[in-house]
Amino acid sequence: MKTSARAVVIGGGVVGASTLYHLARIGWSDVLLLEKSELTSGSTWHAAGGMHTFNGEANISRLQKYTIDLYREIEALSGQSCGLHPNGGLMLAATPGELDSLKLICSRARYLGMETEMISLEEARNLNPLIDTSHFIGALWRADGGHCDPSGTTHAYVKAARQLGVSVERFTRVLSLGQRRDGTWDVVTDKGTVHAEHVVNCAGLWAREVGHMVGIELPVLAMEHHYLLTEDLPELLGRDKEIVNTTDYAGEIYLRQERGGVLIGTYEPHGIVWSPVKTPDDFSMQLLPEDFERLAPYFEVGFRHFPALGRVGIRKAVNGPFTFAPDGNPLVGPVRGVRNFWVACAVMAGFSQGGGIGLVLSRWMAQNDPGQDIISMDVARFGAFATPKYTSMKVPENYSRRFRLAYPNEELPAARPVRRSPIYDRLKAAGAVMGANFGLENALWFAPQGVAPAETPTYRRSEAFPVVRAECQAVRRTVGLYETTNYGKYEVTGRGARAWLDRVFASRIPKPGRFALAPMLNPAGRIMGDLSIACLTEDRFLIVGSGFAEEFHMRWFLASEPPADVSVRSAASTLNGVSIAGPRSRELMQHLVRDDLSPSAFRLFQVRETAVGFAPAILTRAGFTGELGYEIWTTPDYFASLYDDLWNAGRELGLVHFGGRALSSLRLEKAYGSFNKDFRPDYTPGETGLDRFIDFSKLDFTGRAAALAERAAGPKRRFAVMEVAEADADVVGYESIMKDGAAVGYVTSGAYGHCVGKSLAAGYVPATLAREGARLEIDILGEMRAATVRLEPLYDPQGLRLRS
Numbered sequence: 001m002k003t004s005a006r007a008v009v010i011g012g013g014v015v016g017a018s019t020l021y022h023l024a025r026i027g028w029s030d031v032l033l034l035e036k037s038e039l040t041s042g043s044t045w046h047a048a049g050g051m052h053t054f055n056g057e058a059n060i061s062r063l064q065k066y067t068i069d070l071y072r073e074i075e076a077l078s079g080q081s082c083g084l085h086p087n088g089g090l091m092l093a094a095t096p097g098e099l100d101s102l103k104l105i106c107s108r109a110r111y112l113g114m115e116t117e118m119i120s121l122e123e124a125r126n127l128n129p130l131i132d133t134s135h136f137i138g139a140l141w142r143a144d145g146g147h148c149d150p151s152g153t154t155h156a157y158v159k160a161a162r163q164l165g166v167s168v169e170r171f172t173r174v175l176s177l178g179q180r181r182d183g184t185w186d187v188v189t190d191k192g193t194v195h196a197e198h199v200v201n202c203a204g205l206w207a208r209e210v211g212h213m214v215g216i217e218l219p220v221l222a223m224e225h226h227y228l229l230t231e232d233l234p235e236l237l238g239r240d241k242e243i244v245n246t247t248d249y250a251g252e253i254y255l256r257q258e259r260g261g262v263l264i265g266t267y268e269p270h271g272i273v274w275s276p277v278k279t280p281d282d283f284s285m286q287l288l289p290e291d292f293e294r295l296a297p298y299f300e301v302g303f304r305h306f307p308a309l310g311r312v313g314i315r316k317a318v319n320g321p322f323t324f325a326p327d328g329n330p331l332v333g334p335v336r337g338v339r340n341f342w343v344a345c346a347v348m349a350g351f352s353q354g355g356g357i358g359l360v361l362s363r364w365m366a367q368n369d370p371g372q373d374i375i376s377m378d379v380a381r382f383g384a385f386a387t388p389k390y391t392s393m394k395v396p397e398n399y400s401r402r403f404r405l406a407y408p409n410e411e412l413p414a415a416r417p418v419r420r421s422p423i424y425d426r427l428k429a430a431g432a433v434m435g436a437n438f439g440l441e442n443a444l445w446f447a448p449q450g451v452a453p454a455e456t457p458t459y460r461r462s463e464a465f466p467v468v469r470a471e472c473q474a475v476r477r478t479v480g481l482y483e484t485t486n487y488g489k490y491e492v493t494g495r496g497a498r499a500w501l502d503r504v505f506a507s508r509i510p511k512p513g514r515f516a517l518a519p520m521l522n523p524a525g526r527i528m529g530d531l532s533i534a535c536l537t538e539d540r541f542l543i544v545g546s547g548f549a550e551e552f553h554m555r556w557f558l559a560s561e562p563p564a565d566v567s568v569r570s571a572a573s574t575l576n577g578v579s580i581a582g583p584r585s586r587e588l589m590q591h592l593v594r595d596d597l598s599p600s601a602f603r604l605f606q607v608r609e610t611a612v613g614f615a616p617a618i619l620t621r622a623g624f625t626g627e628l629g630y631e632i633w634t635t636p637d638y639f640a641s642l643y644d645d646l647w648n649a650g651r652e653l654g655l656v657h658f659g660g661r662a663l664s665s666l667r668l669e670k671a672y673g674s675f676n677k678d679f680r681p682d683y684t685p686g687e688t689g690l691d692r693f694i695d696f697s698k699l700d701f702t703g704r705a706a707a708l709a710e711r712a713a714g715p716k717r718r719f720a721v722m723e724v725a726e727a728d729a730d731v732v733g734y735e736s737i738m739k740d741g742a743a744v745g746y747v748t749s750g751a752y753g754h755c756v757g758k759s760l761a762a763g764y765v766p767a768t769l770a771r772e773g774a775r776l777e778i779d780i781l782g783e784m785r786a787a788t789v790r791l792e793p794l795y796d797p798q799g800l801r802l803r804s
């Protein structure tokens, strides 16, 4: 065995094999894959091999398509068959909500270049004659996908990688990992020690245990999963084509042809966690005992929906474990604070996702950049809140919903509440309907008396629609209170703080008492964050950004190597915040603040440390609604008093609560983009419009060269808000934006603009179409709707209210 390697990949399942192949393809041939048993011996060998392109997140869908298209390449390179059955997929809807979701998939697929269409049930039955169409109301057909041979595919990756020079050691178990002072690793195995610069955890069922070797607790857990193989079906005899792989949402069933019979699997509602505390060392190529009694009711639904299956016997049952993260997406990337340690685990759809994961991870390792936005599968989307207890509740919830549709207005109940602000109970008492963001409860909207604080899951407008309208109108007419504790907050202090921030951020770093919008770029000039920086004193700064991205941004800050005289700390749990917005907000604040808040004394983008009522606070004149507004930050011990003071002072001015839904509507009326939706590492300063906050006169900041090059050449596409022709539904995200029948972009966010009376969609359109009044179309739930580009904000385009 080699004693040194540039990288050691732990695990020879499909994900480790793909990672190995992609590292080799990017030019890292000095890579060693270590597998404690035979290749595929974790969850890979007994997988059903199904592959599909659909994912609720566009970039993951794209990587899934990449994975499926890759199989021909590795077959050609390796000479090893992947056992491909590219027979496409059928998705069946039994309810109007499911039908809406299929139409949304069709709209999304256009820009992703995937062939999908809504088809009649008759056509569906031609593709799969086993369907009893009386249970369904609609069907979607997609050309991509089908199934492959799990073992053949894994071996094809490994053989192709070996031809590029990498090494593989089977029956070699990694026992421990020791990090040297220079950040390199001693990988201790039962066959000796390998010295490696990088280590990648692709240990699948054992990813948690490999995480423990470096002192981290990855949010990953295995679930048992059953499928059945039937005896041959007379209905399939003599057909010249296999039936199309079929997903039945209502039955929570998937099925496909396996020789002359059918493979049918289910994601049952009360799934069983496998090995909740420790995965046995000696588990390898084993199956788990079948549990027909528990699963019978769920398979029976399948036998009703596909009656021919009930008329033949079961040839074999498979019960095997595989792993999930709390939200069902993989965990990929570097881990903050553990140098040169990478993860690619919790992959529940290895045959749809493995290739894409290998691709982005290899770029990340070799080029320090995954090359595209992958926040939805970045390990950094979880923080300290994702404890083993959280994971143990969320993973079974996710498993039970694997084939349920995720409605855009749906909040999942498991492991709630985890993080609560000191005013949680007060907001609940005021009718707050909560969502969870990075584990923290935050108010989405406030049910007034007589309205139930609950919402029907739907792709269309819900009962919250008129309530959110009232919240928006009250903010624009009088004054509203929104809790901002769910924003990401960071304190940067020390003598070198300004110089370090100057290098990390592309904007000018504000002087004491000022606050500035601050884009942060990666070396390729793409957006890593649109944060704001408040300078409290020459060496103390408060940075505010997206709460979802707290771990993501902390990892980026630390990777940007703050020098010894700079301290960077997350203030997620040490600062609470509230935004007061609306024309009467100054009047309200002046009741509680001794300083003069008149327009000339406390201007837009000023910041001050002062007392607000009882609370020592940081007060900024800023906000995200486009109205006159303030953000107030204080510590948790004062926060409830601050809230009470604000509420008492505001009552007679007409103060109302508003939640995240209203904020989305208000910000789109002002054409403000939001990180992780509209602004992501896929986009550049020129495309987002954030270039207006860049200080191009600075000689050194991350991403400068790329930003300058883009400024010279001009952006190819631009962020724009579009006014969409009215119907009873608004965009939810990723719908294709069409021009003359061709998809030219996709929607990044949307809302109804209650104060401008228009349905709004935001997204990127080619620069040539980024003209006032340009006519486009968006397919919303099967209807092509006119979309008109509006270059100026629809509300208060001159920003007079913000500055008032």
Ligand SMILES: Cc1cc2nc3c(=O)[nH]c(=O)nc-3n(C[C@H](O)[C@H](O)[C@H](O)COP(=O)(O)OP(=O)(O)OC[C@H]3O[C@@H](n4cnc5c(N)ncnc54)[C@H](O)[C@@H]3O)c2cc1C
Residues within 6 Å of the ligand: 010, 011, 012, 013, 014, 015, 016, 017, 034, 035, 036, 037, 038, 039, 040, 041, 042, 043, 044, 045, 046, 047, 048, 049, 050, 051, 172, 173, 174, 175, 202, 203, 204, 205, 206, 207, 210, 225, 226, 227, 318, 319, 320, 321, 322, 344, 345, 346, 347, 348, 349, 350, 351, 352, 353
């Ligand atoms: C019944 C069933 C049906 C499925 N159907 C599908 C499907 O249709 N489509 C689909 O895409 N996915 C399916 N899956 C999921 C799929 O199996 C997984 O997504 C995939 O196998 C994950 O691969 P992996 O490489 O991450 O993990 P694993 O396959 O678990 O591989 C991890 C490897 O790491 C090795 N290892 C662990 N620790 C060490 C150590 N300390 N030292 C050395 N080696 C180590 C293990 O021996 C193992 O070989 C199914 C799973 C099951 C159980």
